[in-house]
Each structure stands twice: as C-alpha cells, then as structure tokens.
Amino acid sequence: xxxxxxxLIVIIQLTHSASEPDAKSLLSVIADLTLSEDGKLNFTQLxxxxxxxxxxxxxxTEDGYLLKLFHIPGKRSSVLLTHGLAADADPYVxxxxxxLGIALADKEYDVxxxxxxxxxxxxxxxxxxPDKDKKFWDFSFHEMGYYDLAATIDFVLDQTGxxxxxxxxxxxxxxxxxxxxxxxxxxxxxVKLFLALAPGAYFFNMPTLFQIIATxxxxxxxxxxxxxxxxxxxxxxxxxxxxxxxxxxxIISYExxxxxxxxxxxxxxxxxxxxxxxxxxxxxxxSGFSRKCLxxxxxxxxxxxxxxxxxxxxxxxxxxxxxxxxxxxxxKITTDVAVMAGKLDxxxxxxxxxxxxxxLPNVVHFxxxxxxxxxxxxxxxxxxxxxxxxxFRLLQKYD
Ligand SMILES: *[C@@H]1O[C@H](CO)[C@@H](O)[C@H](O)[C@H]1NC(C)=O
Numbered sequence: 001x002x003x004x005x006x007x008l009i010v011i012i013q014l015t016h017s018a019s020e021p022d023a024k025s026l027l028s029v030i031a032d033l034t035l036s037e038d039g040k041l042n043f044t045q046l047x048x049x050x051x052x053x054x055x056x057x058x059x060x061t062e063d064g065y066l067l068k069l070f071h072i073p074g075k076r077s078s079v080l081l082t083h084g085l086a087a088d089a090d091p092y093v094x095x096x097x098x099x100l101g102i103a104l105a106d107k108e109y110d111v112x113x114x115x116x117x118x119x120x121x122x123x124x125x126x127x128x129x130p131d132k133d134k135k136f137w138d139f140s141f142h143e144m145g146y147y148d149l150a151a152t153i154d155f156v157l158d159q160t161g162x163x164x165x166x167x168x169x170x171x172x173x174x175x176x177x178x179x180x181x182x183x184x185x186x187x188x189x190x191v192k193l194f195l196a197l198a199p200g201a202y203f204f205n206m207p208t209l210f211q212i213i214a215t216x217x218x219x220x221x222x223x224x225x226x227x228x229x230x231x232x233x234x235x236x237x238x239x240x241x242x243x244x245x246x247x248x249x250x251i252i253s254y255e256x257x258x259x260x261x262x263x264x265x266x267x268x269x270x271x272x273x274x275x276x277x278x279x280x281x282x283x284x285x286x287s288g289f290s291r292k293c294l295x296x297x298x299x300x301x302x303x304x305x306x307x308x309x310x311x312x313x314x315x316x317x318x319x320x321x322x323x324x325x326x327x328x329x330x331x332k333i334t335t336d337v338a339v340m341a342g343k344l345d346x347x348x349x350x351x352x353x354x355x356x357x358x359x360l361p362n363v364v365h366f367x368x369x370x371x372x373x374x375x376x377x378x379x380x381x382x383x384x385x386x387x388x389x390x391x392f393r394l395l396q397k398y399d
Contacts, residue, residue, distance in 0.1 A: 034245075034248040034249060034279060035244075035248060035279050035280070035282070035283040036276065036279040036280045036283070038094060038096070038280045038283070039248070039279050039280040039281070039282065039283025039284070040283055043070060043089060043090055043093060043121075044056070046090075046093045046094065046096070047070075047072055047093055047101075047102065047105075049096070050093070050096045050097055050102045051106075052072045052102065052105045053072065053073060054070055054071070054072055055070070055071040055072075055073065056068060056069070056070060056071075057069040057070075057071060057155065057159075059148075059151050059152055059155045060126065060151065061117070061147040061148055061150075061151040062147055062150075062151065063143070063147050064125050064126040064127055064128065065117040065122065065124070065125050065147065065148065066122065066124040066125060066126065067114065067115055067116070067117065067121075067122040067148055067151070067152065068115045068121035068122050069112060069113070069114060069115065069152055069155065069156075070089050070112070070113040070115070071110075071111070071112050071113075071159075072101065072102075072104075072105040072110075072111040072112075072113075073110060074104075074105055074107075074108045074109045074110040074111060075108050075110070076107070076108045076109045076110060076399055077109060077110065077162070077165070077166055077192075077395075077398070077399045078109070078110040078111075078112060078156055078160050078162055078165045078166065079104055079109045079110065079111055079112070079165070079166045079167070079168060079395065080112045080113075080114060080152065080153065080156060080165055080166070080167045080168070081100065081101060081104075081111065081112070081113045081114065081167075081168050081169075081173075082114050082116075082149065082167065082168070082169040082170070082173030082174075082176065082177065083113075083114070083115075083116070083119075083170060083172075083173050083378075084170045084171035084172045084173055084198075084200075084378070085141075085171060085172040085200075085289055085293055085297075086232075086233055086285065086286035086287060086289055087119075087170075087285055087286070087287055087378070088115045088116070088119035088120060088121055088122075088285075088287040089101070089113035089114070089115050089121065090284035090285065090287070091281075091284060091285060091378045091379060092113055092378065094280055094281065094284055094379075095379070095381060095383075095384075097384070098381055098383065098384040099378075099383075099384075100168070100378065100383070100388065100391070101113060103384055103388050107392060109166075109395070109399075110160065112152070112156050112165075114148065114149065114152045116144045116148050116176070116289075117139055117143065117144060117147075117148055118130075118137065118139065118231070118288050118289050118290050118293075119287040119288050119289070120235035120287050120288055121287075122148075123235070123288060130231065134228075134230050136230075137230035137231055137290040137291065137292065138230075138290070138292060139290055139292060139293070140290070140292045140293045140295070140296035140297075140309055141172050141175040141176045141179060141200075141293065141296060141297075142176075142179050142296065142308060142309055144172070144176040144179075145175070145176030145177060145178070145179030145180035145183075146179060146180055146183055146184065148176070149176050149177060149180045149187075150180055150184060150187060153165065153167075153187060153190050153191070154190075157190060163190075164189070164190055164191055164192040165190065165191060165192065166191070166192055166193050166195075166395055166398055166399075167191050167193070167194045167195070168194075168195040168197065168391075169194065169195070169196055169197065169199075170197045170198060170377055170378055171197070171198050171199065171200045171347070171348060171374065172200055172293070173197075174194075174196035174197070174198075174199035174200060174201070175199070175200045175201060175306075177194055177196070178196075178199075178201060178306070178328055178330060178333060179308075179328055181194075181332070181333045181334075181335060182328040182329045182330055182332050182333055183328065183329075185332045185333075185334070188332075188333060188334045188335040191335045192335075192336065192398045193335070193336045193337075193338060193364070193394070193395070193397075193398045194335050194336070194337050194338070195337075195338045195339075195340065195391065195394060195395075196337060196338065196339045196340070196356075197340050197377040197378075198340070198341060198342055198345055198347070198348040198353075198374050198377050199339060199341075199348055199353060199356055200297065200347075200348055201300075201306040201352070201355075201356045202300075202304070202306060202352040202355045202356055203297075203300055203301040203304065203352060204304055204349075204351065204352055204355065205349070205351065205352075206301065206349070207346050209264055209265065209346075210265070210301075210346070210347070214298055214301045214302075217294070217295075217298035217301075218298065221291060221294060221295050221298065224291050225291065229291060230290055230291055230292075231288060231289075231290060231291075232288065232289055232290065232291060232293075232294070233286040233287060233288045233289060234288050235287070235288060240286070243257075243282065243286070244282045244283070247278055247281075247282045248278055248279050248282050248283075250275065251275065253278055254275050254278065257278065257282075258273060258278070262375065263373075264346075265346065265347060265374075266345070266346060266347055266373050266374035266375045267342065267344040267345045267346045267347070267372075267373025267374050267375075267376070268344065268346075268373065269344050269371060269372070269373045269376055269380070271371065271380075271382060272372075272373070272376045272379065272380025272381055272382045272383065273375075273376075273379065273380065273381070274381060277379075277381065281379065292309070295309075296309050299325075305327050306327060306328050306330065306356075306359075307325045307326060307327040307328065308320070308325040308326055308327075308328065309325060310324070310325045311325070330356075330359040330360050330361075331359070331361055333360055333361065333362065334361065334362055335362065336362055336364045336398070337360050337362055337363050337364065338363070338364055338365035338366070338367075338394055339353055339356065339357055339360075339363060339365070339366050339367070340366075340367045340368075340369055340377070340387075340390070340391075341353035341354075341367075341368050341369070342368075342369050342372030342373055342374060342376060342377060343368055343369065343370050343371065343372060344371060344372055344373045344376070345372065345373050345374040346373070346374065347374040348374055350368055353366075353368075354366075365394055367390060369386070369387055369390070370386070371386070372386075372387065
C-alpha cells in the first residue's frame, strides 16, 4: 500500500516535470531506438502500410476544442470508433490486420476514429492554450461525450449524408457515449447500434488492488491539484519518455510494465500480449488526459453510481441546483446497445456489465468474451480470431 502510493507520487512528480522541455530530448532518442517499425510509424503511415488510406479532419466542438478525426474510407456503413482512457485512435490500428480499425476497413466499412480532447492528436482549442490555461483541462468523460462525441457524430453524418451511423466504444469510450445519449437524447436517433466493449459505468465489488488505489485516489488527486498538475501523460513529456524507455527493453520490461503494471490492473492474459508487442505499443501509448478524468471515475467508485461530476455541495448547487450530482438517466438511451464484457477483465467486471445491462432499456446483445482482459479488446494479438467474428456478425445485422 505504502509503496504503491510512493510510486504514484513519483509518477505525479515526473508528470509535473513534463513541462520542462530540456530533460526530454536525449531520453527521447534513447527510447525511440528500441521501438519496432510499427512503433515508430504514425497513424497515417500504419494505415497506409496495411493497405488503406487515412484521411484527417478537424472537428470543432461547441466549447471550442479542436479534435483530430481520422477516416479510413470504405463503401459500407460508417463505423465510429471511440477509444479508452490514456489511449487515442492509435491502438485501433497498431496490430495491423489484427486490429479492429484496420480489420473493419478490410471488411470495407467506412471507418472513423475519434481522438478525444487532451490526447496527443486533440490538444488544441480556439482560445485556450493547453500549456498555460488550466481551464483547457477542465473535463472528464462527461465533456468528451456531451461535446466531443456529439460534434463528431454530426460531422460524420454531414460528410457521409447518412442518417445514422454504427458506433463502437471501448471503456471510457462507452462512458462518454452513455453520458451523451442520456443527456442529449436526440443523439439516440443518429446511431443505429452502439457496441460497448468493456464499458466503464459501475464499479461495485472491485478487486483489492483497485480498491487500494481508488481509496488513495482523493489524496493523490488533491496533491496533484495542489501541485498544479492538470495534464497527465503529456506527449513527449518526461513521464512518457521514461515509460517508453523502461517498457521497450525486452524481458525485463515485460516483467515490470506488463506483469507488474498492466496485468494487475487490466487482467492477466499473456496469450494476447507477446514480448515483441511492447516495442510497438509504447511507441503509441499512453496518450494524454486530464486529472479530472481520474477524479470522475474515482467518484463513481465511491458513489457506486453512474453520475455526473461531484463539485461538492456548493459547486453542485450552482451547477445542478441540488447538493449532489444527478445520475445519468440511462433509461433515456433508446439506441440499440450491445455489450461485450471480458471474463478476465479486472477493471470493467462482468458483474458490473450486468448491472449496466439491467439499467439500459434497449440491450439487443450481451456477451461475455472468454479469456479477455480489459486491454485485450483492443490490443490482443488474438482478438481477430475470437472477438472480431462476433463483432462483425453484430454489425452486419445493422449494415
Ligand atoms: C504522419 O507523418 C506524415 C509524414 O510526416 C504526415 O504527413 C502525417 O500527417 C502524419 N500523420 C499524423 C496522424 O500525424
């Protein structure tokens, strides 16, 4: 417990020093040396390498964020992919034909990939400067749903002339979808089917390790706030460079980064996560996000509710006209929803996915995927064999 807290404080400190530019360059060079070819190629280059074209668009949200939206054109229905926390669109293509973004393109779907505010691709705003204005980082999955996803869905519909799209969200990508469609029910009319992979909504009966970290959460987050840390995992920042350096060094890296960090939190499954993949993965992740993202999830853990951000009694009265935050009204989500939960997932637990299923009025498909952890949905080298066929069957019904 103590060492975990110390480790987190060290991480927070390192993240903080990420704003100092000089420390990074040499480390960056060293880190890059150990990456695989696909670890070094960017999104566009990866998509090209695996036989498709990647276009880039800029979407402006109602509150002024400038988001990079990727498009892999195809002649079937449009599918919008929304990523999880600390990710961006990259992980959807880094397994080549074995990654969901490319596999959908191989099946001729018209694939769109959102990059949420705060990620390395969407760290821009019409007025706010992410390096200077704290206000830029004042968001959680709530704003990513209410603004980012809303603007992106409208943009895709406008570009394609379609009336409805298909959408897939992993983890936080599902949280933001539920936030949007419960608060702005008109968006239910714009989506034919939403597929939630390892959705993040309820956090009952969590594993001990998660409980320890979540319980220490308020203190750590308060510390972060005091130190003025709003942005986490800044691209090319000191923390990220350190992670890249440590995590791309072969067997030792596998012990430290995979067995020591990823498996305990996301679920244990070496089958989908081979040693050589580290040199690709850490060329692309983690991607930036705000401290408030973690704070909102920590609140959900304590409240055991899927509710809006808790600003404290005073703040809540101003914001919501009541002393506690309102729950997201899942009963208003009329879109067809499919839910897939991983049996080995230690973050989005199967029993919590079942709670979600009961609260959503329109679940058309619920599936527990065997031998799948939280990250396996997106990162497993085996997902194309045991997971994608199920996804394709489902999408085909709505195509
Ligand atoms: C990837 O790199 C190429 C070449 O530098 C550039 O044209 C392209 O815009 C980059 N793509 C992204 C997503 O940054």
